[in-house]
Amino acid sequence: MxxxxxxxxxxxxxxxxxxxxxxxxxxxxxxxxxxxxxxxxxxxxxxxxxxxxxxxxxxxxxxxLGLPVEHRQHRGWARYFAFTTDHKVVGVQYLVTFVALFLLAGLLAMLIRIELMAPGMTFMGLGTYNQVMSLHGIVMVAVAVATIIGGLGNYTVPLLIGAEDVAFPRLNALSYWLVPPVAILLIGTFFTGGLDTGWTAYPPLSDVNAAGQVLFNLAVITFGLSSILGGLNFLVTIATLRAPGMGWGRLPIFVWSIFAASLISLTATQFLAAGLMMILFDRLLGMAFFRASAGGDPLLYQHVFWFYSHPAVYIMILPGFGLALEVLSHFSRKPLFGYRLVPGGFIAIVVLSFVVWAHHLFTSGMSDALHGPFMVTTELISIPTGLVFLSALGTLWLGRLWLTTPMLFGLAFVFNFLIGGLTGIYLADVPTDIHLQDTHFVVAHFHYTIVGGEIFALFAGIYYWFPKMTGRMFSERWGKVHFWWMFLAYHTTFIPMFWAGIHGMNRRVGDYPAELGDVNLFISVAAFVMGGSFVVFTANVVWSWVRGPRAVANPWRAHTLEWQVASPPPIENFPATPVVVGSPYAYGVPGAVHAVLTTAPAHTPAASGGAQAEPAGPALAADSA
Amino acid sequence: MPGWTHKTDETVQHMSDFVLPLPKHETAVAVHGAAVHEHAPASSLSRNRVGLWWFILSECFLFLAFISARYYLLGLERPAELNQALGLGLSLLLLVSSLTAYRAELGAQHGDRRRLLRNTATTILLGLVFLMGVGYEWSEALVHFPPSEAFGTVFFSLTGLHAFHVLSGVVLLALVYWNARRGRYDSGSIWGVEASVKYWHFVDVAWVFIYPTLYLVR
Structure with a gap:
């Protein structure tokens, strides 16, 4: 074992x-x-x-050391608990781990909402509240960073580009196995005095608080390492392993978004590691990075931290964009609108994301001269984001929408992210931000972009690829129940939060003025209802994985490569390297073909799993008959 | 649970035009043959090379964070007690070690095991002397600018971070030496040599930025 x-x-x-x-x-x-x-x-x-x-x-x-290595291939269940190099196994490992963490951190959110139901400390102490709030924050940040990229990205990117695996399969397994120690350390913070800084770990508090902070820093540095190595693997995979004919102009848009997000995780994450290391150096070696009394400056941390953490929100949302556009095109049965512009938009977002960090510091006391420039750069990001948005709307325009569960989540992404984006303007503008900083307006805003945006896209992706990953169909009816339940409860929860924030509801504090009691009670009840929707999701997914009807190779009749092989795909993915000859989104274009799959291997000898791989052509023909 | 089946309404039925045609075997092979020339998946060596460059880019950001901390906290200030002769000497030492590392790689490329071994050993030795020099420098620095004050903080963290990289480079080169002794680079892949040497050059170049940041500004 x-x-x-x-x-x-x-x-x-x-x-x-x-x-x-x-x-x-x-x-x-x-x-x-x-x-x-x-x-x-x-x-x-x-x-x-x-x-x-x-x-x-x-x-x-x-x-x-020049010794022979073992190439053990575990089979069945055991491979999910071993150092397995198959990207499909790693993808499922990531996905299951992080969905479980998502549900756990969701329970922490429920605890937060219980406390906030009434003014005064009713359910837990202020210290416990800080710990619960901090842990909810950091686990959800990890979920937002890793679930789409590590889970869905690992599973689908090699399939989407016609490759057999990622560029460095062992590095991929290593990236995943760095995650369990992170979880153990974060749990360990409870036993070492707790973590009370919020996920941002600002000094001077993080320089002097209980030892739980050290565990937190080690955990996040480890997670950062995993994120860096994962990003590196995607960059090399996408740059070097595309099937013949899969030029950059034919890449499925989800692959493009993973490429863009990986550029950020590869580089910016080092700044998070650096900032947390500086805290460790201060605490363990008596250094003075953030101790003002010895010539340090706590503001340095905020700069270093947000130099990572603002780009990090694009690590979260870019794959969400890609996933939503992917789903919108397949289920509108239309080519992706403005395909050539969207990758340009992604890259522009990546570049701009590195020059906006100080908009988190408008009220921190940094030089006033920096306010204007960072306000302008922040607002510039709305231009490439608008391009992506336009592509989504243009794709839907006059499409024949097939309203399956993944499509509903994709459509909700467009709607939710619009609200998230528009409310962001008030936080980018200095005058309004100074009023709204550190209120629940900010909480509502980033929950609209990350939950309403990324997490809705994540669910779109989970439902979309569920048949491919498990070989089973989920229950469409219960999928729709999950969608409407979550969608309605989500808006009921977060819309009032904007109002509460404008009226002075502070974030990160367990207590608040009595006159905000009613709105908070309302938000809490809505949040509990929203929490219930995930029971439906979990039941549907678990039940369907075990008992659902077998899925055909291509239930959505999509063009992209992953649907042209069996569900789930055989271990080597394709019987022979596919040859890409056209766009992945040429729906409704007469005679358009994305790729040609040879059933007889061209150069590689037939692998052992080949018998399982149905020839693509006949499978499709049977499908449409 | 009811509701498993997906609707196959006419929207779907009308979508027959996106179904891939069954390829005739000859056609597929012809297309394949043509495409391979313009764009074939890369070999494992070029994959490794691309990966190493991305890794080095990532590492640059780590050093960048600490270098920018120096300028943020201290601007261009620098204490007079820095041992300039030692700093210059260590920098020259590291530059020379890049030359020997390069010659080691050249030896591997030419299948010249003795040249590879000799130059790898020299590089390791220079690396170790560099580390001892840093250790001596630290003993002086502890007196003049301890890590508990601002310049000491950036000095010890930057040189420490860099020394850790030098140490890891020495370990990699030691593995190269071990494998070279057993003739594992005489035929076939010398990627291990190439990667370790490139990494060594990177650590060297990082110092080229750290040295002026600590010793020379203003």
Whole structure:
């Protein structure tokens, strides 16, 4: 069992790290035990042990020493609990893990709403509220960063571009197996004094609070590493493994959006790691990055942090854009409107996202001279975003909309993101932002972009690819119940939050003025109703995965490559490398063909799983008969 | 649970024009043959190369964050106690080590094991001397600008971050040396050598930016 081995290796590494630290402290004449350094060094070695144990040693590191590596291929259920290199397995691992985290962090949101039902502290103390709010924040940020890219992206990108796997399959498995230690550390914060800074971890508080902060920093740095390596893998995969004929002008738009988002995760994430490292250096080595008394400056952290974290919202939303456009085109049965402009819009968003960070600092006390420029750059982003939006509307225009569950979520994305985008203008403008900063107006705004935008797109993607990933159909009826339930409850929850924010409802605080009691009670009830919609989703997905009817290869009759192979696809994806000859979205164009799949392999010999792969042509013909 | 079936209404029935035609075997092969020349999936070596460059770009941002912290906290200030001779000496040392690393790669490319070994060993040695130099520098720095004040903070974090990269480069080169001794680069792939040497150059270039940031501005 690789998991057992991983835990054993992690324990050995942890004990070694702790031992080294204690020994070092004793030798340098300090007190033997100090929690924070011991935890930090112990964790670093435990993490190394964990990775080596899960499979890096057997399948990878031996190669560096010139030893033969094992190519173990686990089958059945075991492969989901092992260092498996198949991108489809890694995708499912990511998806299941992060959907589970999404539901857990959703429960934390329910706790927050229970506390906020009435003014005064009614259900938990202020300290507990801070911990619950912080943990809800950081877990949801991780979910927003990793679920579409790591889950759906890993599963579908190699299929969409006609490749057998990602460029670095072992690195891909490594990216996933970096995630469980993150979860363990975040849970560990509860036992080490808790995390009370919110997910942003601003100093000076994060320089001096309980040891839970150290665990948080280590967790997020580890997650950042996973995100960087994942982004690198996508960039190389998309740049080098496209099937013959799959030029940049023929890439499905979701692939483009993953490419753009990966550019950000590859580069900007280093700034998050740097900022959190600086906090660790301050705490563990007595450095003075953020200690004003010793020549440091807490504002430095806000700059470094938002240099990552503003681009990070585009790591979250760009794949959402791609996914929504993908679904809108397939289910409008129309070519994607303005296909050539959208990737340009994506890249423009990437570039601009690096020069807008200080709009988070309008009330922080930074130089007034920076207000104007950052207001302008922030508003410039609405131009490429508008291009994407126009593409969505143009695709829908005069289309023959097929209102399946994925399409409903795709349409909702367009509607929700419009509200999210428009309310963002008030936060980009300095005069209104100074009034609205740190209120529930901001909370409502980013929940409109990330939940209303990305998470709705995520559900569109989950329903859209569910037949491909599981080989089963979900219940369309219960899918629609989930959609309408979530959609209506979502708006009922978040629209009043704008109002509460304008009237002075502060964010990140468990208590509030009594006159805001009614609106908060209303929001809380609506939030509980919204929470219920995920029960429908979970039941539908679990039930259908086990008992649903078998899915055909191409239930949506889509053009893109992943639908031209069996559901689920065989391990090598395609019997032979497909040849791309046209646009993936040429719906309604007479005689248009996206790709030609040869059933007889051209150069590669037939792999063992080949028998399972139905020849694409006959499968399609049977479908449409 | 009822409601499993998806509706196959006329919207769908009318969509027969998007169905892929069954390819005639000959046609498919002909198309394939033509397309391969203009654009074939890349080899594993070129994949690795592209990946390494992206990785190096990513690492640049890490150094950039710490370098910008220096300018943010201190502007162009710098203490007079910096050991300029040592700083210059260490920089020259690292530059020379890039030359020997390059010669090691050249040796591998020519299948010249002795040249590869000799130059790899020299590079490792120069790297270790560099690290010892940094250690000596730290012992002086602790007295003049300890990490508990602003310049010490940026000095120790930048040199420490860089020294960690040098150390990892030394480990990689040691693996290259180990494998070269066993003749594993004599025939076939020398990607291990190429990657380690490129990484070494990157660590070197990073220092080219860190050195003036700490020692030379103003």
């Amino acid at each position: 690789p998991l057992v081995q991983a835990f054993v290796f992690a324990a050995i590494g942890g004990v070694f790290g702790v031992g080294v630290t204690v020994a070092g402290r004793v030798l340098t004449g300090r007190e033997a035990w100090s929690l924070e350094p011991v935890v930090t060094v112990g964790y670093i070695f435990a993490l190394l042990g964990w990775l080596l144990g899960i499979g890096v040693w057997d399948q990878w590191a031996r190669e560096w």
